[in-house]
Amino acid sequence: MKKVVLSALFLAALSINAKAEDFPEDIKPLMTKYTCTACHKVDTRLVGPAYTDVAKKKYTNEKIVELIANPKPSNWPGYPPMAAMKNVPKEDAIKIATWINSLRKKK
Numbered sequence: 001m002k003k004v005v006l007s008a009l010f011l012a013a014l015s016i017n018a019k020a021e022d023f024p025e026d027i028k029p030l031m032t033k034y035t036c037t038a039c040h041k042v043d044t045r046l047v048g049p050a051y052t053d054v055a056k057k058k059y060t061n062e063k064i065v066e067l068i069a070n071p072k073p074s075n076w077p078g079y080p081p082m083a084a085m086k087n088v089p090k091e092d093a094i095k096i097a098t099w100i101n102s103l104r105k106k107k
């Protein structure tokens with residue numbers, strides 16, 4: 001009996017975790033530092049598209065880096081234009097880009 005309750009709790013905890021849509025530990029500090037979190041979530045639309053939807057566009061990592069500095073609002077009809085985030089250094093942008101693309105491979 002106790003075992004059943006425990007595994008139910010474990011499963012509940014797992015699904016809460018999945019719903020939190022949280023950024024992985026190595027990406028979260030970058031997302032908050034550059035305020036990306038104000039407009040983007042991992043897999044839900046906020047002000048901007050979900051990163052899982054960006055991943056579906058199959059950009060190269062380099063292309064994503066370019067789009068962070070010079071967004072192309074025409075790629076996302078129905079969304080407000082994103083401000084150019086030229087303050088993100090290339091080495092951080094490439095980490096973000098690599099992670100965004102990893103969202104596509106996982107699914």
Ligand code: HEC
Nearest residue numbers: 034036039047048067071072073075076079080081082085
């Ligand atoms: C003020 C809100 C806002 C902030 C802050 C913001 N974005 Fe965006 N982002 C958007 C919107 C809106 C779009 C869709 C329209 C567009 O591309 O202009 C978008 C689109 C994107 C795209 C897709 C580009 C394309 O052309 O397909 C990427 C990648 C992206 N954002 C990454 C980031 C990253 C990384 C940060 C933080 C450095 C960030 N965004 C910060 C609102 C924001």
